[in-house]
Amino acid sequence: MSKHVILLTDAHEAPAYELIEALRAAGVRTLIEGLREVEAELALARRQESEGSAVNEGPPPLAVLYEVVPGADLVEMQSARDHAKTFWPGTPLVACRRHGNGYQTLNLRNLDGATLKRLGFRAIADKAAQLPALLREIEGHGATGELKLPEIIQKPVEQGSYSLPLKLKTKGVRAAFELVSSLHFIGDQIGAAHTALAGIDQLVGAKCWTIYLISDSNTVEASCLEAIAVRDRDRPRGPDADEWRRIYLPDEDAVPHYESKAAHLAAAGMGTIKKKERGKHVLALPLICGERILGVLEGVRDSDNESSFKKSEIELLDALSLPVASALANAVRIAEAERLSQTDDLTKLHNARYLRQFLLNEIRRARRYGSSVTALFLDLDDFKQVNDVHGHLVGSHVLMEMAGVILGSVRDTDALARYGGDEFVIVLPDTGMDLAGIVAERIREKISQYTFTGGRRLKLSLTASFGVATFPIHASSPQQLIACADTAMYEAKAANKNCVRFSVGPIPNPRVATPPLEAGQTTED
Numbered sequence: 001m002s003k004h005v006i007l008l009t010d011a012h013e014a015p016a017y018e019l020i021e022a023l024r025a026a027g028v029r030t031l032i033e034g035l036r037e038v039e040a041e042l043a044l045a046r047r048q049e050s051e052g053s054a055v056n057e058g059p060p061p062l063a064v065l066y067e068v069v070p071g072a073d074l075v076e077m078q079s080a081r082d083h084a085k086t087f088w089p090g091t092p093l094v095a096c097r098r099h100g101n102g103y104q105t106l107n108l109r110n111l112d113g114a115t116l117k118r119l120g121f122r123a124i125a126d127k128a129a130q131l132p133a134l135l136r137e138i139e140g141h142g143a144t145g146e147l148k149l150p151e152i153i154q155k156p157v158e159q160g161s162y163s164l165p166l167k168l169k170t171k172g173v174r175a176a177f178e179l180v181s182s183l184h185f186i187g188d189q190i191g192a193a194h195t196a197l198a199g200i201d202q203l204v205g206a207k208c209w210t211i212y213l214i215s216d217s218n219t220v221e222a223s224c225l226e227a228i229a230v231r232d233r234d235r236p237r238g239p240d241a242d243e244w245r246r247i248y249l250p251d252e253d254a255v256p257h258y259e260s261k262a263a264h265l266a267a268a269g270m271g272t273i274k275k276k277e278r279g280k281h282v283l284a285l286p287l288i289c290g291e292r293i294l295g296v297l298e299g300v301r302d303s304d305n306e307s308s309f310k311k312s313e314i315e316l317l318d319a320l321s322l323p324v325a326s327a328l329a330n331a332v333r334i335a336e337a338e339r340l341s342q343t344d345d346l347t348k349l350h351n352a353r354y355l356r357q358f359l360l361n362e363i364r365r366a367r368r369y370g371s372s373v374t375a376l377f378l379d380l381d382d383f384k385q386v387n388d389v390h391g392h393l394v395g396s397h398v399l400m401e402m403a404g405v406i407l408g409s410v411r412d413t414d415a416l417a418r419y420g421g422d423e424f425v426i427v428l429p430d431t432g433m434d435l436a437g438i439v440a441e442r443i444r445e446k447i448s449q450y451t452f453t454g455g456r457r458l459k460l461s462l463t464a465s466f467g468v469a470t471f472p473i474h475a476s477s478p479q480q481l482i483a484c485a486d487t488a489m490y491e492a493k494a495a496n497k498n499c500v501r502f503s504v505g506p507i508p509n510p511r512v513a514t515p516p517l518e519a520g521q522t523t524e525d
Contacts, residue, residue, distance in 0.1 A: 004029035005135065006064045006088060008080050016067060016098050018128040026132035028062065035076070035083055062135050064091050066121075067098045072111060074119075081120040092138055095121040096131065126271065133268030137261070168316060175202050176320060183327035187334045189213070192327040193229030196297075200320065201231050204313045206299040207280075207306065208232045211287070212259070213295040213328070214267050225259055225267060225296065260284065263296045272318060274309060281308040285317055287325035294328050297321060346396055347403035350417040355425055358415045359478040362429045363471050373429055374436035377467040377485035378406075378443070380422040381497040386460065394454035398462070401452050409443045425482065433470045433502060440466040440500045448498060465492035469503035 005023065007030050023030050064084040068077070084093045095116045113124050123138070125131050168176070179199030186192040193211040201209055212225035262273040262284035273284045281301040286293045297317065299309065342354035350358070362373045380402070387395040399422065406424060410416055415427040426443075428436050444466055452460040467488030475481035484503040492501040 003027065003059075003135075003139070004031055004061050006061045006084075006091075007032045008064060008066045008083065009034055016096075016128065019065075019067065019096055019098075019131065022128040022131050026135070028132070028135060031061070035080055061088060061091055062139055063094045063123075064088050065094050065096050065131075068095045068111060068116065069098045077119055085120070092122040093120055094131075094134065094138075095124045096128065097124065097126050127269055129269045130271075133265050133270050137265065172203055172316070175199065176316070179203075179320065180323045183323055186327060187331055189328050189331040189335075190228050192324075192331050194231075196320075196324045196327065197229050197231040200297070200317065200324075203320075204299070204309075204317060206233075206283075206301050208300045210263075210298045210300075211295060211324075211328075212263060212267070212298065214293060225263060227259070228295075260298060260300070263298045266296045266298075267293060269293060272314065274314065276303060276308075279303050281306065283309045283314065283317070285314075285321050287321055287328060289322075289325040289329040294325050297324065344418040347400055347418050349403050349407075349424075350415060352417060352419055355415065355417040355419070355427065355482075356478060359427055359481065362427060363478055363481070365429070366471055371430050372432045372470055372472070373427065373481070374431045374433065374468060374470040375481050375485040376426040376428065376436065376440050376443075377419070377469075377482065377489045378424050378426070378440075378464045379489055379493070381463045381465055381493075383422040383462070386454070386462075390454055390456075390458065390460075394456060394458065397455035398452045398460065401450075401454075402447070402462075405447055405450050406443055409439070409446055425485070431470075433468065433473065436468050436470065437500060437502065440468055444498065444500060463498035465489055465497050466500040467492060467503065468500060474503040 005028055007019070009032055020030055066077070066080045066084070081093060084091065116124055123134055125134055176199075179196065179202075182195050182199065183192055186195055197209045197211060209231045210227050211229045212227050215224040215226045260277050260282045262275050262277065262282045265273045266284035266286045269286070271286065273282075275282055279302075281303055283299040285297045287295045287297055299317075301307070301309070342351055342357075343349070344351045359373070359375070365371070366373045383395070383398075386398055399418070402422075402424070403416075403418070406416055406426070410426055410428075413429055417425050417427075419425045426439075428439065431439070444464060448461070448463045450462075452458070452462060454460055467485040467490070469475055469481050469484035469488060471481050474484045488501045488503040492499045495501065
């Protein structure tokens with residue numbers, strides 16, 4: 001038989017679907033057994049008789065699970081404990097809390113962890129999602145070894161989850177306030193993580209502090225953690241900026257690869273974990289924002305010359321975990337909002353707002369280093385006919401296809417933006433007129449040879465007219481550069497479309513040679 005657990009249920013209670021589904025997703029088989037009121041002597045006799053039979057051959061269960069509902073009867077729980085001890089001696093008994101819904105359970109009280117431990121439960125899962133990680137921890141100790149589960153720090157229900165400990169001294173309150181305040185002014189995750197560790201290290205000392213983010217992973221067996229900030233006491237700290245960056249930035253040399261089991265347990269929803277690993281005291285706290293675990297705060301102390309984390313320290317860290325998690329989540333929201341404000345909704349390319357800022361930065365850099373910046377302004381020819389004949393949905397899909405066609409012909413350092421309607425602008429940093437003309441011609445040919453489907457298996461052919469302008473030859477500012485490229489594009493439209501034209505520009509520069517005319521092109525073009 002594969003890995004399995006025994007789920008004890010009362011006659012009047014069906015097992016929770018979430019619990020069965022969590023075990024199934026983790027590859028653990030669930031055998032459901034209803035509790036029977038059997039005298040201890042008869043149960044023991046049955047057990048002794050079956051020891052030599054083939055019925056009980058095979059691996060023992062990983063654990064015996066019992067669902068604890070709000071207002072659970074102690075007599076029933078003792079019966080479940082006795083039943084488990086009789087038929088599966090030595091197998092850990094795990095309590096799985098079952099949370100009720102609605103007004104029926106408002107006045108029913110959950111048994112605390114200490115009471116459940118006294119009743120004989122070796123571990124407690126507050127949520128069904130915690131079971132896979134808890135069972136992995138049980139399985140790792142072997143069937144015969146002594147079970148030493150990590151200490152799971154339960155939060156009291158009555159205590160405010162976000163308030164600082166009452167016994168915190170004035171200096172600690174000031175440091176905690178400064179930490180929380182500083183997090184409000186940081187808009188990126190790495191900066192927020194480093195700031196958080198710097199403040200936490202002043203309040204609670206440790207050999208190493210690490211903040212992990214939970215990466216997207218398709219596996220159910222383990223959480224994928226990515227360290228984004230670390231503060232290691234053993235690394236020398238110098239006064240200069242390079243030394244500071246080497247210590248705190250998350251490169252390979254600066255990040256110690258602890259990634260403890262406690263961190264994975266906390267990431268799996270097991271709550272705050274305190275345990276000893278590889279001769280070190282480890283504390284891992286989940287960083288929770290809303291209903292989602294964003295990451296884990298991990299602290300490591302040497303067991304030789306440092307004591308384990310105290311209860312007061314854990315309470316303080318637990319209180320600070322919320323603003324840290326909020327800062328990490330807000331950084332993602334800020335970055336996403338900034339990205340969306342600079343992204344075209346339809347094509348997912350950059351928009352005109354991003355284009356203006358990018359062009360401004362590149363022209364400043366070009367002025368500093370004496371280089372060139374070229375803008376290509378392209379407009380699709382007769383695109384209105386696509387919308388008139390096939391509808392705007394087809395036209396929108398064609399624009400998305402067009403974005404992919406153009407993207408495949410530019411460099412990573414270039415910027416491609418949808419300027420509006422069926423107009424696109426490409427900014428080529430460090431690029432002169434000759435090379436820009438070659439790029440424009442290559443994109444023009446690629447568009448004319450591409451077959452657009454419009455999302456409906458159509459076979460549409462399109463062309464585009466290009467205008468080219470270069471800083472500092474044709475323009476001296478971002479606005480002027482776009483205007484010159486736009487004017488050159490209209491000259492291409494006037495020249496029977498589907499061609500490339502260069503701007504004459506309002507600022508002639510006699511020291512720069514004018515590009516050669518194309519075949520059939522006149523100075524009036």
